Amino acid sequence: MDTTLYKPKQSYFFYSNQQENDRVNMNNSSQSQSNHTSTSRSSESSDPSANGKWAARLLRECANAISEKDSSKIHQLLWMLNELASPYGDYDQKLASHFLQALFCKATESGERCYKTLLSVAEKSHSFESSRKVILKFQEVSPWTTFGHVASNGAILEALEGETKLHIIDISNTFCTQWPTLLEALATRNNETPHLRLTVVVTAGMARSVMREISQRMEKFARLMGVPFEFHVVSGLARLAELTEEQLGLREDEAIAVNCIGALRRVNVEERDAVIRMFSSLRPRVLTMVEEEADFTSSMGDFNKCFEECLRFYSLFFEMLDESFVPTSNERLMLERECSRSIVSVLACDGDSDGEGECERRERGSQWCGRLREAFSPVGYSDDVVDDVKALLKRYRSGWSFVPAQGDDSGLYLTWKDEAVAWVSAWKPTP
Structure with a gap:
């Protein structure tokens, strides 16, 4: 696929490079994105975000286009999502941002490289204190x-x-x-x-x-x-x-x-x-x-089916975070970034490979029961x-x-x- 028409915003796809406690930049970015999306409208249609709960619909359309290898539609939808998404915005903007990264990687066959980069960045910024704060805060609210x-x-x-x-x-x-x-x-x-x-x-x-x-x-x-x-x-x-x-x-x-x-x-x-x-x-x-x-196992050979299950599960998780944390919580941002890596692993990495010999292929309780009973x-x-x-x-x-x-x-x-x-x-x- 020719990707020259679609260039993801650096602040979105590589935001994990930012310091966790950089609240000033975060707030500025959020305000800037809010102002931008309020004025970004196609001459042919109204802003999808005006109707509420727009992220799942656009993401689903993009996944279908990728599955059908419709290059023109992929470009159009990736551009639209990129204009509307923000890792610092509301629920729909966040959901769109984290799934957009995975869909872009899937469309450009860059999932393995992207996942390794995300993992490397996370490991470099990792510390006991940051892990402890995230875990304890998550346990406090959920x-x-x-x-x-x-x-x-x-x-x-x-x-x-x-x-x-x-x-x-x-x-x-x-x-x-x-x-x-x-x-x-x-x-x-x-x-x-x-x-x-x-x-x-x-x-x-x-x-x-x-x-x-x-x-x-x-x-x-x-x-x-x-x-x-x-x-x-x-x-x-x-x-x-x-x-x-x-x-x-x-x-x-x-x-x-x-x-x-x-x-x-x-x-x-x-x-x-x-x-x-x-x-x-x-x-x-x-x-x-x-x-x-x-x-995420029985659908490994069916991208659309895998995408739908991934969207269902992470929509619940992001909704829970949205109702449990204040919008500017650094702990919430770290949890969302961890989810983003997992989504890339599931949707954009071939098979079980993620650069570390491990995967993110969840199974339901009924499936685990079948395995364990052996x-x-x-x-x-x-x-x-x-x-x-x-x-x-x-x-x-x-x-x-x-x-x-x-x-x-x-x-x-x-x-x-x-x-x-x-x-x-x-x-x-x-x-």
Whole structure:
């Protein structure tokens, strides 16, 4: 495709190069874009933004044009979206901006290069403090992640009840924010406080850079709680499929729990069953798993279908951010930029490749249940754990709820305005 007619605005496509705390530039850019879109009108039609909720319609038309290889229409729609979109604007402007980047990469076959650039920029600006602020603020305004933490911690504590030596293998991208509450629970047990060994498996480059700080803080908190504690990091893995039992340093006198949050979606699709079998071979007392509720695997060969599912899922996420954060929140901007990278990975990168050996191919809870049942059996949540989840959701604004899985599926679904957005479940190896 000839791209000379369409040149994306540098401030939009490469805004991730800006400092996170540059509020002055952000506000100026937002005001400038607002003034521009109010005067940008085609001589043939009215401004699409005047009708409200315009982003999804234009993005869908552009995706259809790309699928049909209609070069003229692609140029027209990309130009129109570029005039209206802004990463600092309202909901529609933001949605258009982040999907526009992915659609432009898809149309120009530049997805792999763009994703690597975005990832490199994010890693260079990454720090423990910035990660901590984003995670804690997100947990403060939304149960999107804490829902999984509470349910998983409850299942782990019940599965390991009465054991004196515990080994939790943590495979997640939560920077250990899940574990302080579990340490507190262990410290307040009526019987003897057990010894806890926490092994964190790290594959994401950004996580590696902050693990030293996290290790020091976890060890300090464990001492404060009076919990005998060991912290170990397994790093240097390009892909989770490379993890071996030997790297985990298993001990015969320890009761094992495997905690897997948002990790299996980053495993190449064809390797997922093997990774699940590897988890089963560890003979854990419990496997806890949390994944976001979207299907980007069954549509891998159908761009339009994949786009529609991607738009559905991220529209919910951006809407939730819009209602939970103030417009000028830096934490919100960082979360949106992370989403933008994921959207590029899903829509504009071939197969599972994203330059790091991982992917963003989410599956729905029902799909994960089908995979897990090959090596595991589901463990239902107790009334106490369900009560803890109910109490958690009461802390947040209205619109959040949860429902149990139906039929042959297992687990709980977190819902935002009656739409399932995350799935949590607990499993034990099949005898």
